[in-house]
Amino acid sequence: MNALPSPAAAGNPAGAGRLALQALMVAGLALLAALPWLGADDYLIAVGINILQYGVLATAWALFSGPTRYVSLATVAFFGIGAYTAAVVGETLPWPAVLAVALGISVVLALVVGLATLRLSGVHFVIFTFGLAELVHQLVNWYEVNVTRTLGRYLFVDITQVQIYWQLLALLVGVLATGWAIRRSRLGLALQVIGDDEVVARHVGIDTTRAKLLLFAISAGFIGLAGAVMAPRWTYIDPAIAFNPVISFQVLIMALLGGANRLFGPLLGVLPVAILFELLSGSFPNHFMILLGLVFMAIVYFIPNGLFGLLQRRRHRAGKEGSK
Amino acid sequence: MLIVDVLLAGFTLGGMYALIAMGLTLQYGVARIMNLSYGEVLVMSAFGTWFAVTRLDWNPVAVLLASLPLGYLASWLIYRVLMMPLVRRSGAGPALEVDSILATFGLLFLLQGVLLLAFGGNYYSYSYLSQPVDILGSQVAANRLVVLGFAAAIGLGLYLLLTRSRLGTAVRAVAVAPRFAPLVGIDVWRLSAIAFGIGGALVAGGGTLLSMFLPFSATMGVVFAMKALVVVIMGGVGNLLGCLVAGLMLGFAETLVARFVDPGLTLAVNFALFLLVLLLRPAGLFGRVAR
Numbered sequence: 292m293n294a295l296p297s298p299a300a301a302g303n304p305a306g307a308g309r310l311a312l313q314a315l316m317v318a319g320l321a322l323l324a325a326l327p328w329l330g331a332d333d334y335l336i337a338v339g340i341n342i343l344q345y346g347v348l349a350t351a352w353a354l355f356s357g358p359t360r361y362v363s364l365a366t367v368a369f370f371g372i373g374a375y376t377a378a379v380v381g382e383t384l385p386w387p388a389v390l391a392v393a394l395g396i397s398v399v400l401a402l403v404v405g406l407a408t409l410r411l412s413g414v415h416f417v418i419f420t421f422g423l424a425e426l427v428h429q430l431v432n433w434y435e436v437n438v439t440r441t442l443g444r445y446l447f448v449d450i451t452q453v454q455i456y457w458q459l460l461a462l463l464v465g466v467l468a469t470g471w472a473i474r475r476s477r478l479g480l481a482l483q484v485i486g487d488d489e490v491v492a493r494h495v496g497i498d499t500t501r502a503k504l505l506l507f508a509i510s511a512g513f514i515g516l517a518g519a520v521m522a523p524r525w526t527y528i529d530p531a532i533a534f535n536p537v538i539s540f541q542v543l544i545m546a547l548l549g550g551a552n553r554l555f556g557p558l559l560g561v562l563p564v565a566i567l568f569e570l571l572s573g574s575f576p577n578h579f580m581i582l583l584g585l586v587f588m589a590i591v592y593f594i595p596n597g598l599f600g601l602l603q604r605r606r607h608r609a610g611k612e613g614s615k
Numbered sequence: 616m617l618i619v620d621v622l623l624a625g626f627t628l629g630g631m632y633a634l635i636a637m638g639l640t641l642q643y644g645v646a647r648i649m650n651l652s653y654g655e656v657l658v659m660s661a662f663g664t665w666f667a668v669t670r671l672d673w674n675p676v677a678v679l680l681a682s683l684p685l686g687y688l689a690s691w692l693i694y695r696v697l698m699m700p701l702v703r704r705s706g707a708g709p710a711l712e713v714d715s716i717l718a719t720f721g722l723l724f725l726l727q728g729v730l731l732l733a734f735g736g737n738y739y740s741y742s743y744l745s746q747p748v749d750i751l752g753s754q755v756a757a758n759r760l761v762v763l764g765f766a767a768a769i770g771l772g773l774y775l776l777l778t779r780s781r782l783g784t785a786v787r788a789v790a791v792a793p794r795f796a797p798l799v800g801i802d803v804w805r806l807s808a809i810a811f812g813i814g815g816a817l818v819a820g821g822g823t824l825l826s827m828f829l830p831f832s833a834t835m836g837v838v839f840a841m842k843a844l845v846v847v848i849m850g851g852v853g854n855l856l857g858c859l860v861a862g863l864m865l866g867f868a869e870t871l872v873a874r875f876v877d878p879g880l881t882l883a884v885n886f887a888l889f890l891l892v893l894l895l896r897p898a899g900l901f902g903r904v905a906r
Contacts, residue, residue, distance in 0.1 A: 360713070407894065417649075421841065422845070422889070429883060432879065433877065536837075540720065579728070581724070585725060587721030591714060591718045592701075592718070595714070
């Protein structure tokens with residue numbers, strides 16, 4: 292949230308504003324990283340982990356789905372694979388190797404799936420990704436029941452809450468840096484064109500399938516990593532926990548609320564929704580689904596362009612009035 | 616007889632899928648709304664039937680006759696109240712597709728949350744005509760035959776409505792050329808609402824039929840909506856014959872795999888089939904390429 296351009300910074304001449312913004316970002320990041328030493332208690336760290344987790348997931352989701360406008364519901368497929376990989380190899384391999392394996396499997400799966408499905412567009416893709424998550428869930432379930440005969444695994448590794456918190460923070464910085472770099476590359480430009488009009492993109496010579504595939508894999512890699520990082524937090528993992536489809540929907544809501552077309556948009560959406568759900572699921576556990584549905588519909592009907600779009604329009608309007 | 620067993624099971628399951636998917640193809644192909652809360656309507660109808668049969672002592676066939684108009688009315692209202700603002704906002708352009716997906720996602724959670732609150736996560740069922748009937752040496756519950764008969768009758772009725780009536784002709788015109796339909800005096804939005812309503816009637820009827828022979832729970836709507844979508848896309852959007860063929864394909868694939876391989880792999884087979892069709896024929900079995 293620290294990374295949000297404050298109205299003051301946006302009003303300044305570009306150079307000075309950007310410098311102030313960067314200073315603000317670094318300071319905010321340092322503050323977040325130092326939080327465990329500043330006397331934050333376990334509850335605060337747990338909330339922080341929750342927010343950072345969704346921050347990583349939503350930003351990684353928007354990395355692919357924002358510019359291309361392909362609404363993916365496969366988030367939990369990759370997240371679950373990451374978590375499950377950690378559960379399977381977590382106690383035999385050193386932790387960095389576990390993360391590498393999770394990353395590798397997610398990226399390979401994304402490449403295989405992407406090759407077959409990124410030709411689909413619109414609704415076809417939404418349905419396919421939604422089904423993909425269920426399919427992976429069922430296959431893992433089937434494999435565990437019939438081949439390894441252990442449904443549900445325990446993961447005991449020597450990783451504390453604070454370490455998870457730091458790993459997620461590092462991952463968030465990684466996603467944001469990657470997103471920033473992509474936006475400044477030829478790939479980023481190609482994706483913008485694809486999002487605006489895929490036919491035009493093909494006609495100007497963009498290899499649309501390759502561009503989409505590359506980004507899908509990058510996005511899936513980060514999501515898988517997030518799953519692996521989160522795995523030690525649960526201790527016990529079974530397919531129903533790791534592949535809970537609600538995660539996909541929450542990520543989608545958060546990214547859309549913030550605005551999926553902006554690098555920091557999803558983060559802007561994560562904070563209010565994560566805090567809202569944290570409060571609500573505590574006090575109304577049985578009404579969670581209903582509230583999820585209402586929040587979803589409220590966003591579609593009242594904030595179609597996301598909070599970022601709302602802020603921008605307001606600033607735009609204010610700027611116009613100022614110049615009169 | 617193994618062959619008769621498989622044939623009957625495949626036809627019942629496939630017929631149900633085809634019936635449910637026909638409603639969805641009307642909603643998506645004509646009204647242009649990708650309704651993801653479709654499965655929840657199915658499950659709500661199943662629970663409504665359960666309530667009427669076990670608490671009010673209704674006959675399930677009477678419930679079926681009531682659920683068709685009720686489903687029409689409910690869906691017509693959903694279109695009028697919830698979908699119209701989105702249709703107006705997007706001018707029925709490409710934004711409508713994403714917007715309707717998201718809005719009906721919200722509706723899906725809302726309805727499922729209400730169902731969970733009211734009925735919990737358990738499976739429900741009631742007993743209706745469960746005595747076995749002997750067909751060519753194969754035992755089958757009578758309720759399955761009743762369901763198969765009604766599904767075929769409703770499907771045939773829809774086909775006749777669409778091909779033999781003035782209303783049906785207008786509906787097909789909107790499906791094929793929504794921008795040119797107004798030129799011949801068709802009120803596209805009114806027709807869209809009607810098509811959306813007919814889709815709702817079919818799925819409500821499907822829910823009642825489903826409850827006659829399968830146990831159901833509050834959370835299974837999503838799976839049915841997904842299978843219906845797979846059938847619709849496989850068959851070619853807006854194509855009733857495609858629905859029938861794809862629905863039966865899915866029904867038979869599931870029956871065969873569950874019988875001879877492993878019941879845990881039915882979804883995997885569905886998906887493999889879906890992917891295969893999409894890769895070979897991206898517009899579906901009976902779809903035209905440039906829609």
